[in-house]
Amino acid sequence: MRIVSTNFIPDRSRPGLTTTAIGAVDLQGAGGNWATVGRRSRGGRRVRRQREKRKGKSVGLRIGTLNVGTMTGKGRELADVMERRKVDILCVQETRWKGSKARSIGAGFKLFYYGVDSKRNGVVVVLKEEFVRNVLEVKRVSDRVMSLKLEFEGVMLNVVSGYAPQVGCELEEKERFWSELDEVMESIPTGERVVIGADFNGHVGEGNTGDEEVMGKFGVKERNLEGQMVVDFAKRMDMGVVNTYFQKREEHRVTYKSGGRRTQVDYILCRRGNLKEISDCKVVVGESVARQHRMVVCRMTLMVCKTKRSKREENQVVEAEKGGML
Secondary structure, three states, rough: OOOOOOOOOOOOOOOEOOOHHHHHHHHHEEEEEOOOOOOOOOOHHHHHHHHHHOOOOEEHHHHEEEEEEOOOOOOHHHHHHHHOOOOOOEEEEEEOOOOEEEEEEEOOOOOEEEEEEOOOOOOEEEHHHHHHHHHHEEEEEEEEEEEEEEEEEOOOEEEEEEOOOOOOHHHHHHHHHHHHHHHHOOOOOOOOEEEEEEEEEOOOOOOOOOOOOHHHHOOOOOHHHHHHHHHHHHHOOOOHHHHHHHOHHHOOOOOOEEEOEEEEEEEEEEEEEEEEEEEEEEEEEEEEEOOOOOOEEEEEEEEEEOOOOHHHHHHHHHHHHHHOOO
């Protein structure tokens, strides 16, 4: 006689929330209502491996931005923070370094910098040294804007570090900064990824009514004129203000603290079409490398396609190996 168990429980995974920025956009909508999406995992380990193989290889990166106030004497400290927080690429502003060079700062990190005055401005992009071989181009536009182009297995990623003029600066200086940033964006082919890490010295504000296509609801306080410039730029370049798509406690949204002031002026932007590759973004608290600003870090996954070698290329590799060339 066959015994049938009545205690059988089907293997089902728990429903979960979408975690990418584009998922947040789709679910949130103009009204700001959130929905829970259930997901079920079918198949065993072998099936999942086959699915991943079909999808292609992915490259996970943690990209951040930080206004350090000055880089003098902070190189190793910054490297230690990046190592501890597992940050791969960091855009840095207000370095107050004069010159145009690249240098190692320890802990396996190298920076590319540009500045014209040792008392003001200056921008930097810091990379893990293992990614230096991926750098194809460095553009030092001004002491407020610079960019690096990297290649990850055929995928082009442009990282831009920007430092906008403060609220009290002349309008002409602000317009020059936005013109430079526009030129950088216009020089990048539309098929390439772009991540901008910048201190924009503006508040995009909480809520997104009328601007749902370029930002989420989770800014801080009210928008000002400089914040409107950020939103207008995002609309011109079809980009999303990544910070604002992820619901965090205010402590993990505030990027600038001084006395009683708590604001959001540091942002990460990417193309709207690539928002789905961003799975998280938040402010890192508890670090003292910068006195007033806090580091903003996002987690990005680049999907890269494996390219098959032709039969001729494979034969050339085999011949080279036999001849001791490789």
